[in-house]
Amino acid sequence: MDKKIGDRNYYYYSGVVHIHTTASDGTQGIEEIISTGEEVGLDFMMFTDHMTLEHRENSLEGWYGKTMVVIGYEHNDAADKNHYLLFGAPRVYPSSLTAREYVAAAAADKALGILAHPDENRNRMGKYPPYPWTEWKVDGFQGMELWNQMSEWMENLTPWNKVAMAFSPRKSMVGPTERLLKIWDEVNLTRRCVGLASVDAHAFPIKIGPLTVRIFPYKVHFKSLRTHVILSEPLADDFEKAKEQLFDAIRESRVFFSNMRWGVADDFEFCAENHTGRVIAGGTLGFDDHTRLRVKLPERATLKIIADGQKILETITDELEYTVAKKGIYRVEAWKKKRGWIFSNHIRIGV
Numbered sequence: 290m291d292k293k294i295g296d297r298n299y300y301y302y303s304g305v306v307h308i309h310t311t312a313s314d315g316t317q318g319i320e321e322i323i324s325t326g327e328e329v330g331l332d333f334m335m336f337t338d339h340m341t342l343e344h345r346e347n348s349l350e351g352w353y354g355k356t357m358v359v360i361g362y363e364h365n366d367a368a369d370k371n372h373y374l375l376f377g378a379p380r381v382y383p384s385s386l387t388a389r390e391y392v393a394a395a396a397a398d399k400a401l402g403i404l405a406h407p408d409e410n411r412n413r414m415g416k417y418p419p420y421p422w423t424e425w426k427v428d429g430f431q432g433m434e435l436w437n438q439m440s441e442w443m444e445n446l447t448p449w450n451k452v453a454m455a456f457s458p459r460k461s462m463v464g465p466t467e468r469l470l471k472i473w474d475e476v477n478l479t480r481r482c483v484g485l486a487s488v489d490a491h492a493f494p495i496k497i498g499p500l501t502v503r504i505f506p507y508k509v510h511f512k513s514l515r516t517h518v519i520l521s522e523p524l525a526d527d528f529e530k531a532k533e534q535l536f537d538a539i540r541e542s543r544v545f546f547s548n549m550r551w552g553v554a555d556d557f558e559f560c561a562e563n564h565t566g567r568v569i570a571g572g573t574l575g576f577d578d579h580t581r582l583r584v585k586l587p588e589r590a591t592l593k594i595i596a597d598g599q600k601i602l603e604t605i606t607d608e609l610e611y612t613v614a615k616k617g618i619y620r621v622e623a624w625k626k627k628r629g630w631i632f633s634n635h636i637r638i639g640v
Contacts, residue, residue, distance in 0.1 A: 299569065300520045301555055302535075303547075304333030305511055307363075307374060307405065307434065307487035313338035316492045322507050323353050329511045332524075333357040333535060337374050337405075340364065342381055351528050359532055363405060364391050365420070372405035372420050373430070374487075377536060388424040396429040401536050404433035406440040406489065408469035425472075431540050432483035435465040435473060435632065436548075438514050439489035439505065462513070462548060464629025474598030477618050477635050481571070483539055484634055486514040486546035512549055517557075519543040519569055542571035542634040551625040558585040559621055559633045561613070568636060570620070576639025580613040584621050586631070591624040616640050 309315030310322060319336065326334045334356060336344060344350075345360040352358075361376035371388035378400040382391045395402045407422035422433075465484075476482040488510040505513075518538040524531040538544065547554035560569050563580040574580065584592060586607045594602040594609075597617045613619070616639030623631040 297521070297567075300523050301517055302332035302520065302524060303515045303517045303555065304331045304335065304357075305488050305490070305514070306335045306337075306403075306485060306516050307437070308334060308336045308490045308507075308510075309338055309363075310336065310344065312341050312343045313363075314491055317507060319344050319349055322490075323356065323358055325507045326358075326511055327354050327356045329508060331356050331511060333359065333518075335374075335376065336360045337363040340381055340384065342378075350532075352526075352531075357524065357528070357531055357535070359535065361401075366391075370420055371422050371424055374403040374405050374434075376401040376403075377532075388422075389427045392427050392429045401539060402430045402432075403483075403485070403539075404430055405487070406437040407433050408466055408472070409437070409440045430482070432485060432542075433469075433473060433476075434487045434489075435469055435484040436486040436514060436546065436629070437489050438462065438487065438510060439491065462550060462629075463627065464548075464624070465632065471598060474595070474618070474620075478597065481542055481635075481637075483542040483544055483571075484546070484632070485516045485539070485544055486548075486632075487516070488514055514546065515549055515554070516544060516546045517554065519545075519571075538571075543569060545570060545631060545633045547631045548629060551628055551630040552587060554587060554631045556585070556587040557623075557631050557633075558583070559636070561619065561636045561638060570634040570636055573637040574639075576613070576616045580638060582609075582611040582613060582619060582621075582636070584609045584611075586623050590630055591626075593622040593624070595620050595622065613638055 310319045342362050350358055350360045359376060361374060362381060364373045364375055366388050375395055378395055379398055382394050404422045409419040409421045473484050490507055490510040492506050520534055520538055524534055545557060560567055560583050561574050563577050565575040568574045589605060589607045591605050592609055593600050594611060596619050618635040618637050620635045621633045
């Protein structure tokens with residue numbers, strides 16, 4: 290959809306990140322999953338099977354109707370930790386590389402690299418242990434998954450709520466953890482690092498007594514967490530150009546993410562303006578005494594303004610203008626009661 294903010298037109302696209310197919314540990318073929326994505330109206334789908342680019346090598350990237358399909362892969366170290374989503378890498382890097390080495394290799398190849406479920410933390414061992422990011426001294430990644438749908442579901446799972454969570458998986462979702470948001474804000478104090486949401490779709494079947502239930506079928510995933518990108522011109526018909534537009538928007542943090550369970554977020558707006566100009570999320574603006582943040586929500590919710598990682602305002606509204614008192618990095622969150630709904634990336638003011 291296109292939208293006018295101030296005197297400029299912007300183009301909003303929403304899609305899903307981190308999808309697995311039968312090429313690794315997903316449970317459906319890529320063509321069937323793409324068809325589901327088209328059915329629910331996704332603008333883009335970003336596939337990431339483990340340690341394989343099979344589908345890209347088979348020329349399955351491209352436009353499918355109005356849905357853009359991008360194929361990357363998910364890398365991990367020898368201990369099956371430090372999972373890393375890679376898009377635009379020329380090949381699958383050797384499995385023997387350390388996290389530092391494959392992050393550096395991807396950066397040298399100008400690939401887009403996103404930390405996958407970096408804060409994964411659960412007691413459920415055995416078949417599904419946690420796969421956290423542990424190499425925080427490594428630099429060179431462009432972003433991180435702040436909200437991973439599958440990870441959150443499994444972290445909240447207990448023997449007592451298993452049935453309820455299997456049959457109503459979206460209802461249990463809360464939002465990114467405070468500990469990961471803190472890490473993300475700290476990284477952004479020194480450099481830009483995009484935050485996004487991912488579905489981590491596998492459509493795993495689980496046994497509940499005599500029944501087999503497929504938790505988070507692909508369609509359910511695709512109606513839950515969305516990553517939204519903002520462009521200054523429409524996505525190109527040429528696929529390679531459109532892919533670069535998508536990657537550039539992600540690298541530059543022109544991104545917000547939302548949980549569709551609590552409402553469609555397409556009409557969300559977040560910008561900063563003063564005498565020097567106007568910028569959206571991902572932008573940098575000089576500071577003066579007339580600098581203002583403007584936020585517009587699709588409907589009333591609890592709106593939080595976060596500056597340099599600290600909450601400075603919380604109010605219930607659908608629209609807000611806020612005068613900025615000092616230089617810093619600013620972002621906003623919208624909540625429905627105690628459930629996360631919309632999360633922006635940062636705007637940098639005077640820094």
